[in-house]
Amino acid sequence: MDTIEINKKSFWYSEWSFPILVGLMSAGVFAGTHMYYQYGVGAFNEVAIVAMLKAGMDGGSYGAAAAFGASFLFARILEGSLVGILDLGGSILTGVGIGIPAILLSIGWKAPIENFAFAIVMGLFLGIVIGIIITTVRKYTINQSNATFGADVMMGAGNSSGRFLGPLIILSAAGASIPIGIGATIGAVIFYLWKKPIAGGAILGAMILGAFFPIALK
Structure with missing residues (x-):
């Protein structure tokens, strides 16, 4: 073993x-x-x-x-x-x-x-x-793939540098699947227009579309 x-x-x-x-x-x-x-x-x-x-x-x-x-x-x-x-x-x-x-x-x-x-x-x-x-x-979302898409090293940044996590989350979501990437992008845009941190919008958008279009890679 x-x-x-x-x-x-x-x-x-x-x-x-x-x-x-x-x-x-x-x-x-x-x-x-x-x-x-x-x-x-x-x-x-x-x-x-x-x-x-x-x-x-x-x-x-x-x-x-x-x-x-x-x-x-x-x-x-x-x-x-x-x-x-x-x-x-x-x-x-x-x-x-x-x-x-x-x-x-x-x-x-x-x-x-x-x-x-x-x-x-x-x-x-x-x-x-x-x-x-x-x-x-x-x-039932990202772990259905055999890759982590860099997700395991995203956290650990302080609040002052946390604003840079938004683009990284979008890239990770896009690497997971096209629908999840689209959801993260739309969520980030909405939160940007709402003048809120885009990381939250990217996460919510990715989770919502990820629920409808789960990853099914083997």
């Missing part, structure tokens, strides 16, 4: 390990939010983002934290599915650590944030769901 086949059967290279790892990270981050909510320390995020949650705790309005965190989580799930690497800052720290707790608090469901054991279970569950969504979407 060659090395590739051995790696595929090991925990670190298996598809089912990714949701578990994301779940464990999410459990810790959600528990950190519980610590901050109860004791004022422990949140895993930047000060400015945690301040949004604090504003809701003081004033009772969690709209800003919920919208900001949830939008980051949604974007990073799509990005992780296409690019192949999950941005932990946007997805886990901001999305699971701030966005989802803010949504739960805004609807009056405080138990997952007030109870430590419940926070661990909730974070674990959310992380596993996120991991399953990413691996499933990626499996």
